Amino acid sequence: DSGVTQTPKHLITATGQRVTLRCSPRSGDLSVYWYQQSLDQGLQFLIQYYNGEERAKGNILERFSAQQFPDLHSELNLSSLELGDSALYFCASSVDLNTIYFGEGSWLTVV
Amino acid sequence: TQLLEQSPQFLSIQEGENLTVYCNSSSVFSSLQWYRQEPGEGPVLLVTVVTGGEVKKLKRLTFQFGDARKDSSLHITAAQPGDTGLYLCAGALRDGTYKYIFGTGTRLKVLA
Numbered sequence: 500d501s502g503v504t505q506t507p508k509h510l511i512t513a514t515g516q517r518v519t520l521r522c523s524p525r526s527g528d529l530s531v532y533w534y535q536q537s538l539d540q541g542l543q544f545l546i547q548y549y550n551g552e553e554r555a556k557g558n559i560l561e562r563f564s565a566q567q568f569p570d571l572h573s574e575l576n577l578s579s580l581e582l583g584d585s586a587l588y589f590c591a592s593s594v595d596l597n598t599i600y601f602g603e604g605s606w607l608t609v610v
Numbered sequence: 611t612q613l614l615e616q617s618p619q620f621l622s623i624q625e626g627e628n629l630t631v632y633c634n635s636s637s638v639f640s641s642l643q644w645y646r647q648e649p650g651e652g653p654v655l656l657v658t659v660v661t662g663g664e665v666k667k668l669k670r671l672t673f674q675f676g677d678a679r680k681d682s683s684l685h686i687t688a689a690q691p692g693d694t695g696l697y698l699c700a701g702a703l704r705d706g707t708y709k710y711i712f713g714t715g716t717r718l719k720v721l722a
Contacts, residue, residue, distance in 0.1 A: 501652065501654075534712075542653070542700075542712040544709055544710065549708075555707050555709045555710075557709060557711075589652050589653075591652075593710075598643055599643075600655065602652055604650070604652050
């Protein structure tokens, strides 16, 4: 158990819909990261927050947005969903910006 | 542009063989991490290497950080079926962006 909690674990939704993925970082970790992993592909960095502020942005689509709240949990919002958005979405957290710990992921299936 | 290239991409070997996985970049990293990922699960941190030239051992796994901190290798001695998985190197860029990126991955299968 890494200490990073993600919900929901599985989600099936229709194209055009909007979903929210939630992440609770490890206790004491100020940084939260979001990654997307499609089938048989590597981890694509989406976005990073540090203590509530956006710190780094990767290949995140405009249809996607994220935020980190004062209690340090984070949410990733995915809207106008397309079939190609089906993937495993990981949240990770870290305290020192170098070593990060991953949650178990949220499986999103868009049908 | 993939900033962290791993090789080989796929590796299938017999139990008891040795193997080396490489992680290369043209960028300098303050540290590199190696992770192992099982299907449907999050990556699990194996090791962090920080100092150029550093070598760390974790049972049958030996990790090395290049002198210039641009590359790293993972050597597994006497591989076992339990070593099967996706191995990923990762690191935080030192270009001021704070992006933490992953390598392309090496999918290892160890046959009994």
